[in-house]
Amino acid sequence: QKEVEQDPGPLSVPEGAIVSLNCTYSNSAFQYFMWYRQYSRKGPELLMYTYSSGNKEDGRFTAQVDKSSKYISLFIRDSQPSDSATYLCAMSAGSSASKIIFGSGTRLSIRP
Amino acid sequence: ETGVTQTPRHLVMGMTNKKSLKCEQHLGHNAMYWYKQSAKKPLELMFVYSLEERVENNSVPSRFSPECPNSSHLFLHLHTLQPEDSALYLCASSPKQEGGYGYTFGSGTRLTVV
Numbered sequence: 332q333k334e335v336e337q338d339p340g341p342l343s344v345p346e347g348a349i350v351s352l353n354c355t356y357s358n359s360a361f362q363y364f365m366w367y368r369q370y371s372r373k374g375p376e377l378l379m380y381t382y383s384s385g386n387k388e389d390g391r392f393t394a395q396v397d398k399s400s401k402y403i404s405l406f407i408r409d410s411q412p413s414d415s416a417t418y419l420c421a422m423s424a425g426s427s428a429s430k431i432i433f434g435s436g437t438r439l440s441i442r443p
Numbered sequence: 444e445t446g447v448t449q450t451p452r453h454l455v456m457g458m459t460n461k462k463s464l465k466c467e468q469h470l471g472h473n474a475m476y477w478y479k480q481s482a483k484k485p486l487e488l489m490f491v492y493s494l495e496e497r498v499e500n501n502s503v504p505s506r507f508s509p510e511c512p513n514s515s516h517l518f519l520h521l522h523t524l525q526p527e528d529s530a531l532y533l534c535a536s537s538p539k540q541e542g543g544y545g546y547t548f549g550s551g552t553r554l555t556v557v
Contacts, residue, residue: 339483365544374447374533374548375486419486426541429499433485 334358337420337434345442350407354420354434357401361422361432364396366405369417369436378418379405410441446470449534449549457557458524464552466517466534472547474540475517477509480531480551492517493540524556 337354344350352366362383367375379394381387381403387394393406403422407414417438423431447468456462468475477489491499492511506528508520517534532552537545 335485363544372550374535374550375546376548377544377546380544421486423544427499429488429491429501431488435483435485 332357335420335422335432335434338437339435341438341440343440343442344410346410346412348410348441350405350410350414350439350441352405352407352418352420352437352439354403354422355401356403356422356432358422358424358432359398359401360424362425363423363431364394364403365421365423366392366394367419367421367433369419371416375419412441412443415439415441447534447536447547447549449532449552451552452550453553453555455555455557456521456524458526460524461520461522463521464519464532464534464554466519466549468515468517468534468536468547470536470538470547472536472538473514474537475511475514476535476537476546477517477519478533478535478548480533482530486533490519491540498540521554524554526556529554529556 335356364381366379368378369375384396384398391408395404417436419436420434450465474493479487488501489503490509495511510518534549535546
């Protein structure tokens, strides 16, 4: 079993829809949870960062962490074509770079 | 550009060639990283430098050789690569060596080994 599982998609939704992206994990020591967005031919950029459990909101984006279920989500409200990208979840048990584990990424396409 | 610049953007090399990838950051960060991104696979950490000292070498084959001459520049020297080394090589930097929440990535070098 992989430490971090992420559905690769592709996921295609109409403009304006609410998008839900998810990752599951097996390591209960993870405390830092991140979502990166990667546009085609670009490097990943940090979108959201959450420490431990709970929700975090930033504009149209909400990150949710459920440590009891080992499940994290990213919600995008009022999705726009410019949100079309690959979304990577990442999580870490500590402050060392060697401890961060990335998901494989979910490719998202927003249809105008 | 994000403040982390990688050159070249694309590279095709034969298995007997020697080439180098370059990364430059203008953010005043003290840590720099090399990652490998293959299709449909998670990012793989290769090397970590903090204040120009290598602090992580993630079991990377010796045909990949990093160099960090100062805190703004990072190189990845390549020699006698294999076709399975074809991938997107990403450089990242952060204010200090940490677990991913302060990373700025470059746009990557798309490497093809023929």
